[in-house]
Amino acid sequence: MRLGWDEIKRRARAFSEEWQAAHYEKGETQSFYNDFFDIFGVKRRRVATYEQRVKLLSNRHGFMDLFWPRTLLIEQKSAGLDLGRAGTQAFDYIDGIAQSEQPRYVLTCDFQNWRLLDLDKGGDPLVFKLPDLHKHIEAFAFILGRQRSFETQATVTIKAAELMGKLHDALEASNYKGHDLEQLLVRLLFCMFADDTGIFQPKDIFLELLRDDTREDGSDTGPKLMELFDVLDTVEGDRQSNLSGELNAFPYINGGLFTGRLRTPVFDKTMRALLINACEHDWSGVSPAIFGSLFQSVMDAKERRAKGAHYTSEGNILKVIGPLFLDDLRAELAKATARRTGREAALLEYQAKLSRLTFLDPACGCGNFLVIAYREIRRLELACLKALYPTQQIDAVLLSRVTVEQFYGIEVEEFPARIAEVAMWMADHLANNEYNEAFQGNSARIPLKDSAHILNADALDTDWASLVPPEKLHYIMGNPPFIGKKEQSATQKAQVRRFFDNAPGSGELDYVSCWFEKASSFAEQNKRIAIAFVATNSITQGEQVATLWARVLDRHQMYIFFAHRTFEWSSEGRGAAHVHVVVIGLRGTSPQHGRLFEYQSVRSEPIEIEAKQINAYLVDAPNVLCEKVVNRLLRVQ
Template sequence: MTPYDFLTKWRANELKERSASQSHFIDLCALLGLPDPVSADPTGDWFTFEKGASKTSGGEGWADVWRKGCFAWEYKGRHANLDKANAQLLQYAVALENPPLLIVSDMARIVIRTNWTNSVQEKHEFVLDDLVDAAVRDRLRAAFLDPEVFRPKKSRQELTEETAAEFAGLAQRLRDRGHEPHDVAHFVNRLVFCMFAEDVGLLPDHLFTKMLEVSRRSVDEFSQNASTLFGAMAHRGGKVGFTAIEWFNGGLFENDAVLPVTADDIEQLLRAAGRDWSQVDPSILGTLFERGLDPAKRSQLGAHYTDRDKIMAIVRPVIIEPMEARWAEARARMTTLVENAPRQTKEKLLRGAELGKRTRALAEAAAIHESYIEQLAQYRVLDPACGSGNFLYVALRALKDIEHRANLDSEALGLPRGFPRVGPECVLGIELNPYAAELARVSVWIGEIQWMRRNGFDAAKNPILRPLETIECRDAVLREDGTRAEWPTANAVIGNPPFLGNKKMIAELGEDYTRALREAWPEVPGGADLVCYWFAAAWSMMAGERLDRAGLVTTNSIRGSANRDVLKPVVDQGRIFAAWSDEGWTVEGAAVRVSLVCFDRDHGLPAQLNGVPVGRIFADLSAERGGADLTTAARLAANRNVAFQGPVKVGPFDVEGETARSWLRKPKNPNGRLNAEVVRPLLNGMDITRRPSDRWIVNFGEMALDEAAFFEAPFEYVRTDVKPLRDRNRDEGRRENWWRLGRSGRDMAEACAGLTRAIFTPRVAKHRLFVWAQPLTVPDSRVAVIARDDDTTFGILHSRFHELWSLALGGWHGVGNDPQYTPSLGFETFPFPDGLTPNRPAAGYADDPRAQAIASAAARLNDGRESWLNPEELIIRIPEVVAGYPDRLIPKDEDAAKELKTRTLTNLYNARPQWLANAHAVLDEAVADAYGWGDDWRSGRLLDDEVLSRLFQLNQEQHQRR
């Protein structure tokens, strides 16, 4: 068919929709050179007329034409309201597999709207005469063959970022003029909502933009004009001039208060109003605006935010999957009822008993549907740290999607169409920050209205903004009187509670608040991070049968030490049914590593860990390893008082090498003692993983003030450089004992006394590395020290067996997600081979062939590494200024210095050359023989989980033999 033939035929068309639609579509296919549905797909599997079930509202099929993965197409009669046709497609889009294009036509016009999730929706309209243009026909042909041509270039996230950026400057200027920050936030939120409201048609005829344009000519009139508009939106029956205004209120428009603006402000508002606010993304809108409205968060304006996909990792298992499972069960019962009832056809009308049976079956099915919808309408989701509402918005949308799917399924069974009942009242929030709390309400309101429009429904009215007192502005874990805060009863708790480490709580929250918090929640260990109180509160609600399920985001430190203790009641009395042990996340604009933990009181199996089905998830967010729960590994008596954390400085006690040497060269002090007693080499984690930094430390140990003062030069340094900082320390003991390290490490020093060397390892590092250091060397607080000087212990620690154990029990740290080594868990629980345990002097097993094999392999490993790190041809050895300390290693020249910079243990283990791999293989085999597992190790049967299972069993045996 030629364009001329097509236009001639359809310009004169006066047929009604039902009579003409299929003929029109077949002719259009011929015009585009494409087969029509009947020719292309006789079975109607992927391209068909009248797709879907009959509509209870009348008509056949959910769409007049449907092409899988391309479009749904609805026809209306000539000059009909195509917006209503589009609304119908929107209502059935889910049942039509959410096609990327929704197309409506009255045979004189063709309107294409894009329907990609998370993309800005675009509209393309063509009239009959446009089809003469080959380019237009190519574009229409793409709807059939390549709908990606229509995919919008801009995402909703990008649109939202742009719109939010417009307001950041305005909010700051208003604050600079002396307005209260909360008044500024409330005013800007009103402006934002007005722009959204006019773009979705809730404010008629772009009234807000017109108000700005009038005010542009006379800035002084803005306050009166805006006040009139806000006042009209606050009450039922409001008007601006002769224009009727819908009733909004909801607490956002509770009065007509306005802040004065300047001409520049109005110009900025007009630019912002020119954007399409109808499609902003509420899942990030609140976060972006919070950064602009809250003065404390201005620095995060360019930062990333938590996107919807990551929020769904919590919402899906906690809310969607159980509610969809309930619907699947209800739908199956309904389907059985309807399919087993007598059926009415065009050829056979039901009467009498048969009609009664079908009527009763439909009524029973309708009751099942109504019961399920009532469950959804009464379902409550609580975010007890809701911020600006991103979790709440995503949860509300999920509940509304489930309800919509249930209504469509019911209509397909012949039941009457159901109208959405799930609304903003289903989401509850608690938020301490007033900026964020109000933004959470705005995000939920906008999300509700968008969902209704996106699915073909009108927004609720009278008022448009339902009150959201369910989002409370208060502390979620502590009342003002110091008692524990209560949460409202809910079906699900979700959210992203505040991340604040235990050591920072007093500095950030205050000593009184932190003490009251710990007293109010005695079940939370004293060394736990702040987020743990949210886990304890959620579990307390579950134990009291006031909560079904919970899913919370936490730093990945939840897996270790005191933090995971809050998960032990969950594991013992309930279950963690889904968890992601280590994920990238963004908090307060910073990239962090987090864990996602979903739990309930059900004991059903299986669970999912990192997306993989597992039998059980333990408190350290690990799965069963041969039945072993490593979180129950015992601290062994044989390992006590051997491994230590380095001293905590609490002040700049460390100095450059040259400064230290200048003190060391000085003669004896008035007490007859040298500065070498209190000035020692310092070793931090990077000294081990990279190159030595030549830092030294002043350490007076447990000396009294008058004794320390005799060491004149180092004492004067501490008095002038450390004391002023210590004077401001919150800890009374550290203020009064300002010349001492925060923790002196006396127990470590006593354990190392008499040793010729000690084993040092960085507490956080990509590779688990152990090195030898002189016992006079002071480790940094981020270094662990093992007070042993024998190669056998060194070799066992550097074996694959100890590495696996320490990785499983030690946790992970930082954005780099590096393994963390803890003396208490990584070392004290580790079961050494029987007879080679740390409570025995090395001389006691010197003749043991197992010890000798390990020691020999360990010495070769260490010698090889040292030769690679410091080749003799690249270095000069210079004796230290104090006898007894190791020589200084100085590069011979610039080329040597450049080469030595690359020779670090991290680089060595990244490359892992064959000689290094061979050295470790020999060591691992020797250690395996010491455990009695040598044959299994050599055969390859000892996989990681089996190693951990055997080590756990040995841990339990050694613990019982103590």
């Protein structure tokens, strides 16, 4: 059986340590590459030969250090010699090789420095040093007979959204719609991610199942997927004994993701090709922000506006969670790490504190805020563990105390709610991989045991305490829908008036005002709760100010402890929108000073100033609300 990538990476680390002092071409090359091929469980002598003679164009003869026909040529040098000259020499050899035998890959190496060039793709070579071999080992997937593309994270993210959008459109055009389509896409999303990040072992077994075990015309693709979903939802010991080896290789996932029957989709040749194209993409490099982009890319543009389904880039999410909690937690970690006495106890208490924090996004969409907040909390915990165990090789995943169960979300639409659940599992796995990388571990949290608490409901009609009690909660955050009075539906208009008791001016309020009102009311029950929302800048201008902020600041006794004044952000899906927004942070205790972020233009970088008091207009001034005054003209007798 082929090795999985986790084991291959472990072997690559061991190889780097074993050969860290290698430097002599003639004396060590062959042993070096015998061990290198053994990283993949491949016997070098079965595929490649040393010192194969080749006739050069000059009619002289040369000897290739290692040659694998149609696959790889290696030109090795002693440490410190010019790899540029080695590359030139390699190309001289290629000119003398028969066309049918010419390799796709050229590796030049001096033991410590590596340059791998893909002649089919062209472009710059992959360059790295021996200690980093494990980080780039998947570039040598061709040794296992696999061809993969390795692209930047931005390219991978954009293309992944486009590929899933095309698959969605094709399925919907075939009349496979609604709940079944949404659940199918969520499950496929997880499988593609799992195939590239070590959840499925060996890597690419999902891709190979589709490519090798389904007919080209697509006629059996749907049934094969349904069979796989059943397997993923069944504990290994409970599976049928005559299940094929290809299917039985998949792990039990748990978490309810694959529970429940779906209507079997009927694929054709084109739809199967779209699915395989999506699987062939490198999902290990997808940014957590992909999930918002992915959801938006398959939503109808008219529906987006009607539902207020805005979503936020990662950079703007950090503008919210940074001042809300992340900046303080980073400072607290730095302080604990710098202690001269009681350092270990302080770090252990810090880790315990991280495990107690809870977070709610009451308009979570696809979970972007939750995913990035979770990632950042896990990275803080990882930094804490590094400080506690600087020289020890530990199972950091096992020692981790932060879990996705500390995160709560509410989302009115089922599809994004399900994506949010899966996104959190993916974020957890990526975090575990970072822990394994730091401590040379090999742990994964499979089967899934912990889940984020994502409620599919209307947040404005839901008692948030039924999801998370106020005394247990620390932070409320997010990007609630902002919809002006002219675009609000009759139901939304009624919700706004109900939240503000039909007070004068309530009919002018933006829909997002309801979240500020409800969150502030909820936080009254626990003064420890801090709130931060992205919102339209209109709620800090004109006649909306008095109606909204008289409730939030006066009735609920909240204080604005940080704010970003008006700036612009653009979405990342199809038909990107440009919206002018603010970020407002609230809490029930008065701050010693406020953090106010100003912008010279809506597209510039923020400039932070210290404010004595941030008022409802987001300026450093006392909180005086200007109410609308109507002067009636008196008729002169």
